[in-house]
Amino acid sequence: MALTSMNTAMVVGNLAADVEVKEVELSDRQSQVAEAVIYVRYRRNREESFRVDLSIWEGSPGWRVLDYLKKGSLICVYGAMEPSPYITSTSNEPRAGLQINPVDRVELISVKGEDEADGAQPEPAEAAA
Numbered sequence: 001m002a003l004t005s006m007n008t009a010m011v012v013g014n015l016a017a018d019v020e021v022k023e024v025e026l027s028d029r030q031s032q033v034a035e036a037v038i039y040v041r042y043r044r045n046r047e048e049s050f051r052v053d054l055s056i057w058e059g060s061p062g063w064r065v066l067d068y069l070k071k072g073s074l075i076c077v078y079g080a081m082e083p084s085p086y087i088t089s090t091s092n093e094p095r096a097g098l099q100i101n102p103v104d105r106v107e108l109i110s111v112k113g114e115d116e117a118d119g120a121q122p123e124p125a126e127a128a129a
Helices: 061-068
Strands: 009-015 020-025 030-041 049-057 074-083 098-110
Touching: 009 049, 009 098, 049 061, 049 074, 061 098
Parallel strands: 049 098
Antiparallel strands: 009 030, 009 074, 020 030, 030 049, 074 098
């Protein structure tokens, strides 16, 4: 699959919350966009992480997997990365944020199921006789 631009990044992280789908009005029509946040952990210090805001537009290849994106799922996203600086609400410090808009592709690495959310272990599959 071809990506849409040369400004393409690949980021792997865990979803901070379930995806929110919103209606947006474009100049000629209505459309939907799904917004999500993933947290990416630093390789050297696993306690540190940073956030990446995602925008997945209706009709994109990433839109097809929205039903499987649950809080805590580990995903890999591809798309155009932009800086998104912000000021923290608690300490009023400037931070460097990132945003992928639009997300071109989403790959599911580890999906959190409802069984995993309440601590239950999935049943092992029985071997065929």
